[in-house]
Amino acid sequence: MADSAGSAALTVPLPEIRPLLPGPPGAHCPTRRPSPAPGGAAARLGRLHTGRAHHTRVRRPAGPHCAPPRSDLNGLATRFALRLVEVLAGARPARQLARHTTHTGYGELTRLVQQGTLRPETGSTRPVVRRVYDSAPTPGVLEVCARVDTGPRTRMVAFRLEFHPRSQQWQCAAVETR
Template sequence: MTTCPHRAAPPLAPPAVLSARPYRSRGTARDHHPTTEPRRPRRPRAGCAGGPGRDPRDGLSARFAHRLVEVLTGARPSGQLLRHTTLDCYGQLSALVRAGTLRGTRGGERPRLGPVHDRSPAPGAVEACVRVDLGSRHHMVAFRLEPRGPSGQWQCTAVEAR
């Protein structure tokens, strides 16, 4: 019996070479190809705060803007932001609440917040502003956040609303 030269089986690699390569396995046949680069972890959704390798400021200004607008419209008492503000800023916030800057909606309309625009003018500061729609009126709320105290907790150091 003679064998055909173009039907010969290719030589097999030694088992040690095959087992040294890592494989990705996700359950489908097309993903079972060998790879030499490590897998990168999936990035958490934008709405999730924290996580490894994430900046702790991510989403901070948006979360604070929502709480601040709730206080300014009367949905929350101003005391709930006391530990998140400096003493001077709490005085500014109290004056805005007393003046009723974001109150006076007719028919109990809920405020709608636009996107929160924030910038970091210095490594230890975040300045942000947000447009608030209350019925037919539009307001702007601006604030500044800085890490304060021995723990470095972010606190609001200035607030303004018009």
């Protein structure tokens, strides 16, 4: 690409951004269509408007039907742990995880960021995630513990991910460091 002076514009490589869960949104959970109202479409068209909105409640499958396979959960835990450690180390702003956390989880996250628990000291290396341990105590819940090397010390970061069927997303509900 050239500008009006004829010199070539610089191209800067962009970082690769991957979603927390591979695939298109909603691909990991089956969706159901609402059942047709009694009387069919012809009966609905013949009704008079009463001024009240007609709402059909859509039921979604609960719990184990929405949970992705175990292999996806391990990848999810690892990817979220990497992003979480980057936020706690100050390499990424906390607001980047806002849509992936509950209100309570975001409050805990911002408190830990302000405390600087994983922020590297001057001259020391960035924190490195060494190992991620995960457990699914119930369907739709993933408890994760990550071992993080911060130079001379090894720290642990624990967090809880919960699957919210309404939004079809995993969200961090709790964060703790030691």
